[in-house]
Amino acid sequence: MRQIQMYDTTLRDGCQAEGINLSVADKLRIAQRLDAFGVAYIEGGWPNETNPQDQEFFRRARDMQWHSARIAAFGSTRRGGIAPEDDSNLQQLIASEAPVVTIFGKTWNMHATDILRVSLEENLRMIEDSIAFLKSHGREAIFDAEHFFDGYEADAQYAVECLRAAQRGGADSVCLCDTNGGTLPLRMYEIVVDVLGKVDVPVAIHCHNDSGLAVANSILAVQAGCSMVQGTVNGYGERAGNANLCTIIPDLQLKTDYRCVSDEKLPELRNLSWYVSEQANVPHDNRYPYVGKAAFAHKGGMHVNAVLKKPESFEHVPPEAVGNERRILVSDDSGSSTVLHKLEKLWPGLSRTDPIVADALNQVKTLEKSGYAFEGAEASFELMAKRLRGELPKLFELRGFRVIVERWEGSPDVYSEATIRLRINGDTEVTTSWAEGDGPVNALDAALRRVLRDKFPQIERLKLTDYKVRVLDATQGTATAVRALIETTDGEAEWATVGAHENIIEASYQALVDSIVYGLMLHAGEEA
Numbered sequence: 001m002r003q004i005q006m007y008d009t010t011l012r013d014g015c016q017a018e019g020i021n022l023s024v025a026d027k028l029r030i031a032q033r034l035d036a037f038g039v040a041y042i043e044g045g046w047p048n049e050t051n052p053q054d055q056e057f058f059r060r061a062r063d064m065q066w067h068s069a070r071i072a073a074f075g076s077t078r079r080g081g082i083a084p085e086d087d088s089n090l091q092q093l094i095a096s097e098a099p100v101v102t103i104f105g106k107t108w109n110m111h112a113t114d115i116l117r118v119s120l121e122e123n124l125r126m127i128e129d130s131i132a133f134l135k136s137h138g139r140e141a142i143f144d145a146e147h148f149f150d151g152y153e154a155d156a157q158y159a160v161e162c163l164r165a166a167q168r169g170g171a172d173s174v175c176l177c178d179t180n181g182g183t184l185p186l187r188m189y190e191i192v193v194d195v196l197g198k199v200d201v202p203v204a205i206h207c208h209n210d211s212g213l214a215v216a217n218s219i220l221a222v223q224a225g226c227s228m229v230q231g232t233v234n235g236y237g238e239r240a241g242n243a244n245l246c247t248i249i250p251d252l253q254l255k256t257d258y259r260c261v262s263d264e265k266l267p268e269l270r271n272l273s274w275y276v277s278e279q280a281n282v283p284h285d286n287r288y289p290y291v292g293k294a295a296f297a298h299k300g301g302m303h304v305n306a307v308l309k310k311p312e313s314f315e316h317v318p319p320e321a322v323g324n325e326r327r328i329l330v331s332d333d334s335g336s337s338t339v340l341h342k343l344e345k346l347w348p349g350l351s352r353t354d355p356i357v358a359d360a361l362n363q364v365k366t367l368e369k370s371g372y373a374f375e376g377a378e379a380s381f382e383l384m385a386k387r388l389r390g391e392l393p394k395l396f397e398l399r400g401f402r403v404i405v406e407r408w409e410g411s412p413d414v415y416s417e418a419t420i421r422l423r424i425n426g427d428t429e430v431t432t433s434w435a436e437g438d439g440p441v442n443a444l445d446a447a448l449r450r451v452l453r454d455k456f457p458q459i460e461r462l463k464l465t466d467y468k469v470r471v472l473d474a475t476q477g478t479a480t481a482v483r484a485l486i487e488t489t490d491g492e493a494e495w496a497t498v499g500a501h502e503n504i505i506e507a508s509y510q511a512l513v514d515s516i517v518y519g520l521m522l523h524a525g526e527e528a
């Protein structure tokens with residue numbers, strides 16, 4: 001068993017990603033989560049006067065407790081032709097007081113001569129004495145060999161000479177960067193093996209995903225002998241992203257003898273991945289390996305049957321190893337095993353021959369033809385099953401609704417109002433409510449809540465958190481359908497409901513009603 005150090009650069013390289021902007025407070029929260037998870041290094045940013053936010057990060061990080069991680073500041077080697085102590089970039093790295101400083105330098109000859117416009121000899125001196133400067137200030141110094149693999153292909157001897165310059169300067173480790181993400185795995189392996197025979201310091205790997213190979217290349221680099229992996233949570237990073245630590249960590253930890261974090265921490269991986277996507281305010285990708293919502297979702301009927309008998313028949317690792325869960329999706333091509341498994345959650349011990357199994361299966365198939373999809377709308381499935389079994393009291397009955405959307409010449413405003421009439425709790429009286437809203441569905445929701453509020457004060461606890469619509473392709477002989485998906489929370493639980501119809505308002509109404517009925521069912525009998 002060999003420990004591989006995880007170096008997280010979500011807060012620096014990850015923030016280069018399109019659409020990701022983190023405040024200092026977000027960064028500190030993410031850093032604390034990473035520390036609790038057990039990564040070895042957290043790169044917080046590039047502290048200099050053009051990045052006051054990053055300076056602020058290091059100022060605040062100084063006074064915080066870090067348990068597993070060392071905080072790293074990122075910057076570059078000194079400029080050409082000056083002494084390191086005169087280089088303001090290096091001075092500010094020292095001033096950040098980060099215990100670890102990672103600096104990148106050129107290892108591709110063309111970059112030194114044509115981009116930096118310094119001689120190859122001066123480039124070597126820049127690497128060596130910048131590192132020596134950091135060491136003279138007592139810092140752990142990591143040399144990031146930028147464009148190392150391209151540099152190696154152009155002039156392998158010079159690229160390695162750059163690493164040796166860092167080593168002479170006293171670097172604690174050197175990191176081989178596939179900056180353009182263009183290297184293929186077997187070549188990566190060969191180059192790493194060659195480099196390891198030529199330097200005497202620990203070697204790290206930093207891959208980008210431009211060829212879709214950042215994870216594969218990182219794994220191969222470790223198998224070739226690298227002892228540190230740089231990457232980001234969820235693979236965030238510019239262009240096609242960085243190496244995804246949420247894939248690399250379980251790959252190494254569950255399938256090889258390498259260890260990245262302690263075994264007790266690994267089941268927190270899924271939550272870490274979700275937490276960071278929430279902080280970054282980007283949707284969590286269902287298809288992320290290990291941590292995605294669909295990573296252990298089974299849909300095909302035969303697969304479902306098999307996986308319920310023997311999980312390993314269709315799962316490469318147990319979902320709980322990374323804190324994820326197995327999901328059995330209800331869908332048109334699934335057999336009764338899928339539906340039975342879902343129903344057993346509602347009625348433990350339910351027999352396969354219970355009529356509800358066939359009834360629910362038929363109902364699912366019928367509804368799916370009209371555009372329903374219960375994947376990700378478990379609450380609607382549950383209500384449907386309970387309704388079929390007669391276990392769902394009829395809280396209210398729709399007598400009708402009207403939704404008006406208006407816009408007039410000369411005004412950019414679009415006005416929406418809704419009126420709804422319901423018969424509540426079997427009363428003979430019909431109650432009508434009217435409300436305006438930001439849009440037609442919002443107005444309908446407001447009217448529905450207003451009319452139900454007196455009888456069901458618990459409705460105040462329910463809050464819509466997401467509303468999505470999807471236009472479905474018309475199939476033979478049917479009109480185009482719209483599917484509405486609504487997510488609701490009561491502050492603790494969250495549930496999703498679905499509706500489908502040719503008319504977007506009706507589809508949304510169905511999902512809305514399910515969302516409210518489900519919430520009222522959870523809080524039956526409560527005051528508010």
Ligand SMILES: [Zn+2]
Pocket residue numbers: 013179206208242
């Ligand atoms: Zn990078």
